Amino acid sequence: MSEITSGSQVSLHYTGTLDDGTVFDTSQDKEPLNFTVGQGQVIPGFENAVMGMNEGEDKEFTVPPEEGYGQQRDEMLLKAAKDELPEGVQVGSVLRSSVNGQEMFFSVVEADGDDFILDGNHPLAGKSLTFAITIVKVS
Incomplete structure (x- = not known):
């Protein structure tokens, strides 16, 4: 049997949950996740x-x-005027933008008068993530 080391090609099934038990991602009923270690x-x-x-x-x-x-990084919270954003934007919307040539996503987290508060943090930033995994293949 092949033990996983740096450079191994790994295929596995996983379920990821938050501290409250909410499943945030899973490969169950899908193809396994494939990646190269390292x-x-x-x-x-x-x-x-x-x-x-x-x-x-x-x-x-x-x-x-x-x-x-x-x-979570406070500097990733931005205030934007409603009239600077696409029509129909509301709390819960996700916007895509290019910042310094890098594509970023911002969640609209709050309406503040004529402004919206946008959060550029990853949705799982600041959270502990629990995974249950099964190794399918190692090569």
């Missing part, structure tokens, strides 16, 4: 947790924000 294709805490595992092995682990999507 290539930065998944969050660092996830990659670290699979190291040393073998095909057929199950594991549950929690990734702290620092090894996931980072902490």
